Amino acid sequence: MEKRLSKRALSLKASPIQELSHLAQRCNAINLAEGFPDFPAPPAIKDAAIAAIRADFNQYRHVQAICDYLAYTLKLTQGLDVDPKKNIAICCGQSEAFAAAILAVVDEGDEVLLLDPAYETYEACITMAGGTPVYVALNPPCWTLELEKLILAFTPRTKAIVLNSPHNPTGKVFSKDELTVIAELCCRMHCIAITDEVYEHITFGSAVHISLASLPGMLERTIITSSISKTYSVTGWRVGWAIAPVEIASAIRNIHVKLTDSAPAPFQEAALTALQSVPEYFESLRMEYNERRDFMVDLLNRVGFKVHFKPQGAVFVFAELPETCAMSDVEYVAKLITVAGIAAVPGCGFFHTREKLSRQESSQSILDPVSRPESMGWCEGSHTLKDYRNRYIRFAYCKSKATLMAAADKLNKCNGLLVLHEI
Amino acid sequence: MQSRGVALREAIISSPALPFSEGLKPKPHICKLNKPWVRTIMASAVSTANSEQVAVKAQEPPPLQVSRRLEKFKTTIFTQMSILAVKHGAVNLGQGFPNFDGPEFVKEAAIKAIREGKNQYARGYGVPELNSAVAARFKKDTGLTVDPEKEVTVTSGCTEAIAATMLGLINPGDEVIIFSPFYDSYQATLSMSDAKIKTVTLRPPDFAVPEKELREVFSENTRAILINTPHNPTGKMFSQKELELIASLCIENDALAFTDEVYDKLAFEAEHISMASLPGMYERTVTMNSLGKTFSLTGWKIGWAIAPPHLSWGVRQAHSYLTFSTSTPMQWASVAALQAPDSYYEELLKDYRAKKNILVDGLKTVGFKVYDSPGTYFVVVDHTPFGFDNDIAFCEHLIEKVGVVAIPTSVFYVDPNEGKNLVRFTFAKDEDTLKQAIERMKANLKR
Numbered sequence: 001m002e003k004r005l006s007k008r009a010l011s012l013k014a015s016p017i018q019e020l021s022h023l024a025q026r027c028n029a030i031n032l033a034e035g036f037p038d039f040p041a042p043p044a045i046k047d048a049a050i051a052a053i054r055a056d057f058n059q060y061r062h063v064q065a066i067c068d069y070l071a072y073t074l075k076l077t078q079g080l081d082v083d084p085k086k087n088i089a090i091c092c093g094q095s096e097a098f099a100a101a102i103l104a105v106v107d108e109g110d111e112v113l114l115l116d117p118a119y120e121t122y123e124a125c126i127t128m129a130g131g132t133p134v135y136v137a138l139n140p141p142c143w144t145l146e147l148e149k150l151i152l153a154f155t156p157r158t159k160a161i162v163l164n165s166p167h168n169p170t171g172k173v174f175s176k177d178e179l180t181v182i183a184e185l186c187c188r189m190h191c192i193a194i195t196d197e198v199y200e201h202i203t204f205g206s207a208v209h210i211s212l213a214s215l216p217g218m219l220e221r222t223i224i225t226s227s228i229s230k231t232y233s234v235t236g237w238r239v240g241w242a243i244a245p246v247e248i249a250s251a252i253r254n255i256h257v258k259l260t261d262s263a264p265a266p267f268q269e270a271a272l273t274a275l276q277s278v279p280e281y282f283e284s285l286r287m288e289y290n291e292r293r294d295f296m297v298d299l300l301n302r303v304g305f306k307v308h309f310k311p312q313g314a315v316f317v318f319a320e321l322p323e324t325c326a327m328s329d330v331e332y333v334a335k336l337i338t339v340a341g342i343a344a345v346p347g348c349g350f351f352h353t354r355e356k357l358s359r360q361e362s363s364q365s366i367l368d369p370v371s372r373p374e375s376m377g378w379c380e381g382s383h384t385l386k387d388y389r390n391r392y393i394r395f396a397y398c399k400s401k402a403t404l405m406a407a408a409d410k411l412n413k414c415n416g417l418l419v420l421h422e423i
Numbered sequence: 424m425q426s427r428g429v430a431l432r433e434a435i436i437s438s439p440a441l442p443f444s445e446g447l448k449p450k451p452h453i454c455k456l457n458k459p460w461v462r463t464i465m466a467s468a469v470s471t472a473n474s475e476q477v478a479v480k481a482q483e484p485p486p487l488q489v490s491r492r493l494e495k496f497k498t499t500i501f502t503q504m505s506i507l508a509v510k511h512g513a514v515n516l517g518q519g520f521p522n523f524d525g526p527e528f529v530k531e532a533a534i535k536a537i538r539e540g541k542n543q544y545a546r547g548y549g550v551p552e553l554n555s556a557v558a559a560r561f562k563k564d565t566g567l568t569v570d571p572e573k574e575v576t577v578t579s580g581c582t583e584a585i586a587a588t589m590l591g592l593i594n595p596g597d598e599v600i601i602f603s604p605f606y607d608s609y610q611a612t613l614s615m616s617d618a619k620i621k622t623v624t625l626r627p628p629d630f631a632v633p634e635k636e637l638r639e640v641f642s643e644n645t646r647a648i649l650i651n652t653p654h655n656p657t658g659k660m661f662s663q664k665e666l667e668l669i670a671s672l673c674i675e676n677d678a679l680a681f682t683d684e685v686y687d688k689l690a691f692e693a694e695h696i697s698m699a700s701l702p703g704m705y706e707r708t709v710t711m712n713s714l715g716k717t718f719s720l721t722g723w724k725i726g727w728a729i730a731p732p733h734l735s736w737g738v739r740q741a742h743s744y745l746t747f748s749t750s751t752p753m754q755w756a757s758v759a760a761l762q763a764p765d766s767y768y769e770e771l772l773k774d775y776r777a778k779k780n781i782l783v784d785g786l787k788t789v790g791f792k793v794y795d796s797p798g799t800y801f802v803v804v805d806h807t808p809f810g811f812d813n814d815i816a817f818c819e820h821l822i823e824k825v826g827v828v829a830i831p832t833s834v835f836y837v838d839p840n841e842g843k844n845l846v847r848f849t850f851a852k853d854e855d856t857l858k859q860a861i862e863r864m865k866a867n868l869k870r
C-alpha cells in the first residue's frame with residue numbers, strides 16, 4: 001500500500017536525531033544527543049501552569065497578553081515596534097510557527113535558501129509546502145558566511161531565506177556585519193526572511209543576539225519564530241509564536257487554527273508568567289549554560305576532538321574528529337553509544353551540500369549552487385571519508401552537572417577504546 | 424565584454440553599502456557566469472540598461488505574497504461570532520466548548536506530571552503509555568486490536584490529526600469526498616494539500632446519506648472519503664447501513680476512509696459505530712479522536728490517529744514536521760483520563776442529556792423547527808419562522824437584539840446557499856446558561 005502515501009510523505013524520512021535517541025534509550029546511554037534539558041524547569045513557571053489548570057484555564061484559548069508582552073520585549077531588546085493585535089500569532093511551539101510560516105508563504109516551485117549545516121526540520125517543511133530547499137554552505141571551521149556563495153544561490157524563484165541564530169548545530173551567533181549582508185540581499189532581491197530564534201536568550205561573552213528583523217528594511221519582510229521551550233526549559237509544553245507583517249501574521253494565525261486550533265491553554269497562561277521573568281533569570285540562564293559550554297569544550301579537547309569553534313550561543317558543541325581518527329561520524333557515534341554509553345549526533349545529518357573543502361576539486365559545484373537535497377536517508381551522499389561533512393559530532397550540553405560529570409567520567413575511561421588516535 | 428549579470432554582481436560586491444566590499448574581488452573563474460538565470464535575476468533588479476553604468480536601483484518591491492493555497496482563508500466564523508458576543512454581552516451557544524471544566528482527576532494527573540518533571544519533549548508519535556491507553560480504549564470500543572507502537576499517533580488535538588492525515592496521505596489533485604455540512608478545518612487542510620474536493624450534501628430532516636448522489640460522486644478516481652460521526656453540526660450518527668454503503672464503495676474503488684470520531688462518547692440516540700470495525704475497512708481507514716470533548720478539556724490539544732502501519736507512516740511524517748511532538752504533561756494526564764471507569768461515561772451522557780433536553784425543549788417553545796440530533800453536543804434548527812433571509816442575518820439579529828449566539832451553518836457548506844436556513848446551537852454549557860439563553864429568546868425573538 002505504499003502507493004497510498006502522498007509524494008510528500010514518501011520524500012520524508014524519519015528523523016535521524018530521534019532514531020539515535022531511541023538507540024541511546026535502548027542502550028541506556030547518557031543522552032547528549034537531543035537538545036532538551038534533563039534538569040527541572042523553573043518552579044515558578046511550573047506553579048503558574050498548575051495554577052492555570054486549577055483555575056480552569058483548560059478550554060480553547062488565545063492569551064492575548066502573551067502577544068502584548070512579546071511586543072513589549074521586542075521593543076526593549078531589539079528596538080522594534082509591532083502591533084500585538086496584528087503582528088503576532090501564538091502556535092504549538094516554534095515547530096508549528098515555522099511550519100505555518102512556510103505554508104503561508106511558500107508556493108509550489110518556490111525556492112527557500114538555507115544555511116548549511118541546518119536543523120533537519122526546515123527542509124521537510126519546505127518540501128511539504130511544495131517548495132525547493134536550496135543550501136548555502138557556511139565555511140568550516142568557523143562557519144563563516146561567504147557573500148558570493150549567498151548571492152549565487154538566488155534565482156528568480158527564491159522566495160525566502162531561513163536564518164537560525166543562535167545556530168543549531170554550531171552554536172554560531174550571526175554578527176551584525178553578517179546580518180547586514182543578509183539584510184541587504186533580502187531587500188535587493190525582494191526576499192522574505194524566516195528566522196528561528198529559539199536560543200535567543202542563550203548567548204555567551206560578547207556575542208549578542210540581534211534579530212534580523214531589526215536591520216534596515218527587514219521588519220516588513222521578516223517572520224520571526226521562537227518559543228518558550230529552550231529559554232524556560234519546558235520543551236514539552238508547546239507554546240511558541242510567529243511575529244510577522246500583518247498579512248503574513250494573519251495567514252499564519254489562520255493556518256495555525258486549521259492545523260491545531262490552539263496552543264495548550266494552561267501553558268499559555270504559564271508562558272505569560274515566564275515571559276515576565278526578571279532580568280536575573282536570564283543572567284543566571286546564560287551563566288549556567290556558559291559553565292556547561294566551557295566544561296564540554298574542555299572535555300572534548302582533552303579527549304582529542306578538534307573544537308575549532310567555541311560556541312557563542314545555543315546549547316551544542318559541534319566538534320570535529322581529529323585527522324588521526326579513521327572513523328566516520330556515524331561510526332564514531334555508534335561506538336560512543338555502545339562502548340562509552342554516551343549518545344551524541346553525527347553531524348552528517350545537518351549537511352546537505354555537495355561542496356567539498358577544496359575549491360580546485362569542485363569548481364563545477366561552486367558554479368552550480370542549487371543543491372537539491374538528495375534523499376539523504378541516513379547520511380548517504382558524501383563521497384570521501386575525509387569530507388568534512390562526515391567528521392563532525394554534535395554534543396548537547398543542556399544537561400545537569402551530574403549528567404555532564406558522568407559523561408566526562410565515561411569518556412575519560414574509554415579514551416583509549418574510542419581509538420581517537422588510531423589511524 | 425562582460426555580461427550585464429557579471430557587471431551587476433561586481434557592483435553589488437563592490438557597493439560601499441556592503442561591509443565586505445573591501446575584501447572581495449571577483450575571482451577569474453567566477454566571471455564565467457553566463458547562466459541565463461543569473462542574467463534574468465540581475466536584469467529584474469536593474470532599472471537602467473546601460474552596462475557601463477550599472478546601478479542597482481531599487482524597484483517598487485512586489486507586495487509581500489501569501490501563498491495561493493490560502494487565498495480563501497479568513498478569520499473563522501467562530502472568532503467573528505465570539506467577538507460580537509463579547510461586544511453585546513450575549514450568551515454564547517455558538518463555539519463548541521464547555522463553559523464548565525474537566526474532571527478533577529484528570530487535572531490532578533496533569534499537575535502531578537508537571538511536578539514530576541515531565542516537561543520536556545515527548546516521543547514524537549506519543550508517550551508510550553498514552554499510545555497503549557489509546558489502543559486499549561479502541562479495543563474496548565471496537566473490538567479491534569492495534570499495535571500502539573506502530574498504529575497509534577498522538578497529535579495536538581484531532582484537528583492536527585486531520586491536518587497530518589491530509590498532508591501525509593493526499594497528493595495534489597487527488598479527489599476527496601466530504602459530506603456537507605462539514606467542520607471547517609476539513610476544507611482548509613484539503614485545499615492545503617491541493618486536493619480536489621467533492622461534496623455530497625446531507626439534508627434535513629434526518630440528514631441521511633443520499634445513496635444516488637454518493638454513487639455518482641464516488642469513482643475509481645476517489646482517493647479518500649472523510650466521515651465525521653457523530654456529525655458536527657447536525658448531530659447525525661452514521662448508521663450501520665450507511666457505513667456499509669460507504670465501505671463497499673471504498674473497497675470497490677480502493678479508496679481510503681478518514682473518520683473524525685471526537686464526539687463518539689456523546690451518542691444519545693444511537694450506537695456509535697467505527698468505520699474501521701467494518702469488514703475490509705481497517706486496512707484503509709484512519710480513525711481520529713481526541714480528549715477534548717469527552718473530558719471537557721478542549722484547550723489541552725491531545726488527539727490521536729489510529730491506522731494500519733502503512734498509513735500511520737504518512738500521518739507520522741507530516742505530524743513530525745507540523746508540531747514535532749505533543750504537550751507532555753497533558754499526554755500523561757490523558758493516560759489517566761482514558762482509564763476512567765464506565766461510570767464516568769455514563770455520568771457524562773446523563774449530564775449532557777439533561778442539558779440537551781433544556782435546550783431542545785426551549786428551542787421548540789421559542790418557535791424554531793428543531794431537527795433531531797442523535798449525537799454530539801450540537802443541535803441544528805431551521806430559523807426561517809423568524810423571517811430572516813439567511814442564517815448570517817439571523818445570527819447577527821440574535822446577538823444584537825436577543826443577546827444569544829448561534830453559529831450560521833452556511834459556512835460549513837461548499838455552497839453556502841445550501842445552509843442558509845439552518846443555525847447551530849451547542850448545549851455544552853451549564854444549565855443556568857442554557858436557561859438564560861432560552862429566556863432571552865422567549866422574550867425577544869418573535870415570529
